Amino acid sequence: MNFSPTDSPAIDGRAARWANHREERRRELIRAARHAVHRLGAEVPMEDIATAAGTSKSVFYRYFGDKAGLQAAMGEVVLARMQERIAEAARTAQSPYEGLRAMVAAYLGMAASSPHVYEFVTRVPAASEADAAAAFGSFFDAVGAMLEEPMRRLLAPGRQATIAFWPTAAMGLVRAAGERWLETPENTVKPTLDAMAGLIADWLFAGIAAESDITITSKEMP
Template identity: 55%
Template structure:
């Protein structure tokens, strides 16, 4: 029987123009995200698409073309914020010498990173364009990732202290509850008017850790502030 040899196939040629267009489009998108972030930082979290576009030196139709609507732009800017926050928090946790210090370091990293531009942080966590109030939209998977990050030091602390058993359901609930406290306190702290009476990021991180690890003491003393510690 005569051998049948397979017919060699060739890969479909890559459309060079399409690849260049996609690369150009992605570069343009990144440029618009950076411009939007700078505009929000300067103009405020309630900046309109028209304001953002004007600050970027283009038209709002360009932003609509790349992001669909303001929510799409918020999500795109939020992805950049997520990456920075996660990087800072992971690095902070690695330098800790114990569970409590790990939590303090991570909360401090969260606060200081968000504090670099409260306007941008609020912009990417705002629920809608028009309804005022505290942020309610999750930054993608960031807060889920933060639960995992803070679960490690809390789990170690609770197990070492003998407060719970290895398979206790509370080990799963406590990090979620802790995150609610961290996020609520952090966002309230970001919105607080500048004042010598307000704690700085370091004092706030220590206080949050005290609430989580120690609970509320019977004779709660006022928060120490950077101003008072000098």
């Protein structure tokens, strides 16, 4: 079938409008799902998420494939917001230690603001383990990478190769300690968010400083 030159712009326009509509609808579904998970918990079934969104499971499956796809899509949104907060923390810091502590606090704060959503986007469901594991790993790889750049300023040039391993180790510590902190009931001995961020930053900073050729005499070094 042949099309005249005047047909193409109309077709392209309809395709663009449909793509925009689909993307907007996808964002609406992710937003509704986040609210549902925040309110109902990380174990909430897809049927309840769809009901809370005022639609059906088939609509969610059409846009996201399965629950693992929805988790990955929500994870991208959470990660984007976390990137903004961590980047802002790094920009306003006056020293490497202060930057590290602020970035850890931003991570913990995002997780603490909605533990159900955090658990939902970081867990690996057994039903679709392979696909979800990839999204799960990518989430923490990305958070680890956010912590990397400020630490490059601390290491001497001859030790730059070390930084290739640091984000993985750092994120493992941040995640393990942070999730244990999140799960700990509120009591008089549980550290505040700021205190926990300080503890984790101390552990991480001591480790990275040990690999540097400079002597750390103060956490507030320029």
